[in-house]
Amino acid sequence: xxxxxxxxxxxxxxxxxxxxxxxxxxxxxxxxxxxxxxxxxxxxxxxxxxxxxxxxxxxxxxxxxxxxxxxxxxxxxxxxxxxxxxxxxxxxxxxxxxxxxxxxxxxxxxxxxxxxxxxxxxxxxxxxxxxxxxxxxxxxxxxxxxxxxxxxxxxxxxxxxxxxxxxxxxxxxxxxxxxxxxxxxxxxxxxxxxxxxxxxxxxxxxxxxxxxxxxxxxxxxxxxxxxxxxxxxxxxxxxxxxxxxxxxxxxxxxxxxxxxxxxxxxxxxxxxxxxxxxxxxxxxxxxxxxxxxxxxxxxxxxxxxxxxxxxxxxxxxxxxxxxxxxxxxxxxxxxxxxxxxxxxxxxxxxx
Ligand SMILES: [Ca+2]
Numbered sequence: 001x002x003x004x005x006x007x008x009x010x011x012x013x014x015x016x017x018x019x020x021x022x023x024x025x026x027x028x029x030x031x032x033x034x035x036x037x038x039x040x041x042x043x044x045x046x047x048x049x050x051x052x053x054x055x056x057x058x059x060x061x062x063x064x065x066x067x068x069x070x071x072x073x074x075x076x077x078x079x080x081x082x083x084x085x086x087x088x089x090x091x092x093x094x095x096x097x098x099x100x101x102x103x104x105x106x107x108x109x110x111x112x113x114x115x116x117x118x119x120x121x122x123x124x125x126x127x128x129x130x131x132x133x134x135x136x137x138x139x140x141x142x143x144x145x146x147x148x149x150x151x152x153x154x155x156x157x158x159x160x161x162x163x164x165x166x167x168x169x170x171x172x173x174x175x176x177x178x179x180x181x182x183x184x185x186x187x188x189x190x191x192x193x194x195x196x197x198x199x200x201x202x203x204x205x206x207x208x209x210x211x212x213x214x215x216x217x218x219x220x221x222x223x224x225x226x227x228x229x230x231x232x233x234x235x236x237x238x239x240x241x242x243x244x245x246x247x248x249x250x251x252x253x254x255x256x257x258x259x260x261x262x263x264x265x266x267x268x269x270x271x272x273x274x275x276x277x278x279x280x281x282x283x284x285x286x287x288x289x290x291x292x293x294x295x296x297x298x299x300x301x302x303x304x305x306x307x308x309x310x311x312x313x314x315x316x317x318x319x320x321x322x323x324x325x326x327x328x329x330x331x332x333x334x335x336x337x338x339x340x341x342x343x344x345x346x347x348x349x350x351x
Contacts, residue, residue, distance in 0.1 A: 049172060054084040057171040061180075065187055074191050078163055081197050085168040088160060091204040092169060101311045102335055109149065109339040115346040118148050122347055129241055132225065136245035137255035142323075143244045145343040147210060149336070154210040157234065158203035162186050162215070166206040182206055185215035194222075194231045201234070209233035210240040211247075221247040251326045259327065259341035260305070260320030262293045265313060272307040274320075274328065279304040285319060310334045 058079065065075050100108070122129060122144050129140040151157050163186055170179035190200060202208035206215065211233045213222060222231040225242035232239045267289035271278050282305060286298045290307065298319075305319040318338060327337040 049084075049086070049089065051084055054168070054171050058082055058167055061167060061170075061183065065184070068184065070187060070191060074187075077197055078187055078190050081161060081163065082167050083161070083164045084171075085160065085164050085204075088165045088168045088204045089172045092172070102316050102338060105335045106339055106342055109335075110343045110346065114148055114152070115343065115351065117153060118144050118343060118347050119350055121148075121153055125237060125241070128238055132238070132241045132245050136242070136249040136253075138245040138248045138253050139255065139344070141344040141347040142248065142253075142259075142340070143241050144347055145340045146244050146248075146330070147240065148343060149340050150212040151210045154237075154240065157201065157209055157212070158207065159201050160204050160206075162200050162202045162206050162208055163190070163197075165202065165204055166215070169206070179206070182215045185219050189215055189218055189231075193229075194218075195234060199234065210237075211243050213243070213247075217247070218243075221250060247330065248323075248326055251329045252322065253326050254322055257303070257321050257323050259323045259337070259344065260308075260318045263298075263307075263317050263319050264291045264293055264295060265289060265317055266291055268313065269307060272309050274306050274308060274325065274334070279306050281305075282319070290319065308334055310338065 062075060062079050065079075066072070070078075122140065126140075129143060132138075133140040133143065147153055163183065166179050166183040166186055170176050170183055186200070186206070189195065190197065200208075203212065207213065208215065208218065209232075211222075213233060218231070218233065221243055222233055223239060223242040223246045224231045225238040226236060228236075230236075230239070231243065233243050263285075269285075269288050269290065271280075282298045282301060282303060285305060285307060290298060292298060303321060305321050306324070307317065308320055309315060309317045316338070320337070320341075324337050324341065327340055328334070331337070
């Protein structure tokens with residue numbers, strides 16, 4: 001069967017005529033046959049992907065895996081579970097455009113119940129978190145904030161087969177290299193025994209476990225903190241926390257600094273944005289009329305900051321420090337960075 005992603009598909013969950021299930025199924029099959037015969041009669045455009053095409057593509061990946069030195073046994077086990085996932089490709093193509101502003105984003109990403117959970121989970125895991133925080137030089141509140149933001153503290157990790165999702169996205173082809181590199185990274189993770197094939201799960205984009213690491217990030221930053229030989233970012237809290245901390249510390253986290261602060265503009269400012277050239281001392285921003293959010297002068301300390309205005313001068317405005325640039329390496333969305341910083345502050349405050 002051919003999958004044409006532009007087509008609306010056949011909806012069987014909508015039943016305005018009150019048909020019995022058998023009748024619905026019958027009509028659904030007829031409708032599907034009509035769609036298929038219609039599609040088959042068309043010339044295949046770039047947007048058409050097929051099971052057969054996927055199988056050919058996966059066979060090439062398989063050969064490549066063997067050439068790269070993965071054993072027959074590992075390859076046959078890993079590839080035994082790879083299936084075409086058109087829904088993954090669909091999700092990738094239909095990522096929602098940014099429609100909400102930061103206020104709405106923060107309300108959705110960091111609701112009060114999440115703050116409450118973050119605070120109580122920090123307390124619950126305090127000894128482990130503090131130990132990891134001091135070992136890696138990353139304040140525990142940022143570890144908890146990322147954990148909460150990425151997977152709702154491990155509760156939402158995604159249930160897609162990582163290998164199938166990545167192979168499907170590589171096959172689709174728009175960002176083949178990115179997903180192929182991650183596919184082989186995933187194969188390495190599997191080969192090293194960190195996850196069993198049946199539990200090798202993640203988001204539709206291949207982001208895995210409680211940290212939502214892409215496989216390439218896993219290879220760079222994941223840690224086996226409890227020393228059982230597995231970097232288990234799916235089930236083991238020690239490994240999860242240490243992997244987050246290791247990511248941040250590897251990317252230049254400053255344990256003595258924080259992420260940024262919301263500020264007030266008393267006059268229009270000439271420069272803004274995250275470019276390194278736009279980082280200026282706080283005294284400079286003070287001279288440009290930037291004030292603390294309560295209207296007071298900025299702190300008289302010798303640090304550099306970038307001024308960011310995710311929704312323009314009329315929206316929330318922040319001065320952000322070096323650690324924010326590190327958060328941007330984790331996820332390039334400034335909304336994401338602000339939401340992590342904001343949650344970290346609420347954790348520090350305790351509510
Ligand atoms: Ca472990």
